[in-house]
Amino acid sequence: MSAPDDVRSIPLMVGLLVLMLTILGELSTQLYVPALSLIAGEMSASPVAVQSSLWLFLFAFGVGQLVFGPASDRLGRRPVLLSGLGLYVAATVGCLLAESVTVLIIARVLQALGACVGFVMARAIIRDVYPLPRVPAVLATTTLAIALSVAIAPTIGGWVSMQWGWRMIFAALAVLGVLLALLVAVGLPETRPKNGTGVERTESLLRAYREVAMHPVFLRHALPLGLVYGAMMAYVVGAPFAVRNMLGVSTETLGLIFGGILSGFVIALVLSRLLVRRVGPQRLLTAGLALVCLFALTTAVGYALRGLDAYSVVLPQFLLTLGAGFVFPNAVAGAIAPHGSRAGMAAALVGCLQMLLGALCGLLVSAAGTSSTAPMLLIQLIVVIAAVAANRLFSARRAALADAVL
Template sequence: MLRLTSTATVALLATLTALGPLATDMYLPAMPSMAEALSTGPDEIQLTLSLYMAGFALAQLFCGPISDRFGRRPVMIAGFALFLFASLLCMLASNIETLLVGRFLQAFGGATGPVLARAAVRDIFGPIEASRVLSYMASTMALAPALAPVIGAGLLLFFGWQAIFTLLALYAVAMLLLLVFAMPEPLPIERRQSIQPSVILANFRMLLTQRTFIGYTLTNATGFAGLFAFLSGSSFVLIDFMGLTPFEYGIGFMLIVAGFFVGSLVSGRYSHRLGRDRLLQYATLMCALAGTTMAGLAFAGVYTAWAVIGPHILFLVGFGILMPQSMAGALAPNPQCAGSASSLFGFLQMTVAALIGALVGQFHDGTSHAMALTIGLAGVLSMVSFWSLARPASRQAEARPSLAK
């Protein structure tokens, strides 16, 4: 077994967290081909992404509280086993209905990786150091979404879209082996909580009335909605509308994820020097400017790949800073129920993203308008959430010790 505070343990937690972006990003270049192969339309194929997010959100309400009672490791083992089964179901799907069921089950199993890896970081490193560790984890796991579309495009070209789900199944097998033979349990027995519904609901009620938790969570969720809007609509905009090949799309996606990588490195490097709220101030402004720029270019009739990719690189730099800082801000005041806090955080993140991101499929008109407008709206809402909720709550919390004196 690895030591809890070792670099290897942090790397393992990052690879567990990477399952989320792998399961969403790897099949993006294949979505138009999958629609044709399964004799369905773009709206139903986009539904596989929305349904994945919905299942991911729902699963988080259960896996976090259960892990507060039984520990992080056994719940992750069960989740990755379910993900393995669901990936095989997707691989064998011959119609859209089977694929939708498989994607929902994939989400239900895959949610345990990101949710419980976040909670494990809070268990091991505490409220201050968790911001830095989450930032470096984010920069490491940025390799997953950077490489996933390129790998997916290659598998599509040489083996067909089913090979993408075969590779996801193999990834799940590797993670199961690491969990069983290498991952230590991060949650001490003395900090385990009851699994009684009344206790779980009391924790959720406390978190939903905690302005700090809600403020940082909505700052993250609305920013994530901009990323989800791009995931939902970019293959149809860049491949179908603008004429990129799946491989060119994968290269563009790598450049966008490089922005996230840069942002997460900045977040880790300057976490102690500038502080959480100063970084979030810059990050939310960056997301708002990038999103509104993309929307402005789209409605001005600038239909080139760089009018989409360029602004979204900047958006992802901002989100790379925003994600670990807002995540740590939401979890910091709640060490006694880190699993429940991580669950509710993830549920709200995915729910808000799915609702806002659904606008892309609902109003897609064959151009970049719907996607660009949604990303612009998400950036603005993230900035508003930080300034109106997260920042005032953080200042109140900072003022309490001095008032007590």
């Protein structure tokens, strides 16, 4: 499969757009996380109701990719991308004008459906444009962009909320959505492979999704990715209330704590980008899962020795984000690598699984309440253990299938 010739002549333009599209979904969440308690107070809403705007966003973000991915394989990347960005801008304006938590939640769901198009199209375009050996390095770069935005956004969001109110966050996001739509319209050529036609019938679509989803290589990479992301989202949902109450800090300070923890994500992504060609994506993935295991061990030991405090609850999260920085780009590359003609579909499916597992962990943390960090930690420990187990299980299954063929 080859992309159109004019695409390969402007990799810088494509690369810049991919980076911007990739961070849209994370910015839409991380900027307003520190302001959740302010929103709850202004709208006289419960913490659980406001938290639902987070995990429902993730749920819609994941499900929407199942539509946009195969649609782009069939119709092309550009029209699908422009449609999604249009929906994003309209929904973000809805968030800006919301006067009740119900309206805010509905607008957030629609915003997620629009934002997910940038996420899945970015991954598909990377698979379209770059040679397969370069895909892990390029994905590491885009994931680094996500990490930088995630590390910086909570601090900015907390500061903006205290200075001008949380609605200003959505005003800025609406402007960003308009600018991205304009850049795509004037600067992005069609990248879908010339001989890619997608899937025509619903039955064929479901069968194709099943074939991708049941592929051992896909499962070996996509499940650990989604589960590690779920562990991170458990903290994102729980920290604005439970951790803030435990530490007794301000909204701005909470944003700084988020940024400090997520710096591990940035560090690991930089190292992954530098080492992937020398070490290989599989070894880096294994290293990331080892760090995730160390997070679980450190958290358990810290809780046994100190109980629930900043040292046992907050500091070990750095190890989780450090491990995630190695896991994310290499897991995505491994999951979509065998599916060149279905790059949009594979990217959509891995993204959907990632977001659904993140939403599930967020829902569980929200349902457990905000009075203690213990449920959040328990959920994190369970899912990181499951991530390592899934990687080992499907590695063994792949080896068994290879032996059967031979």
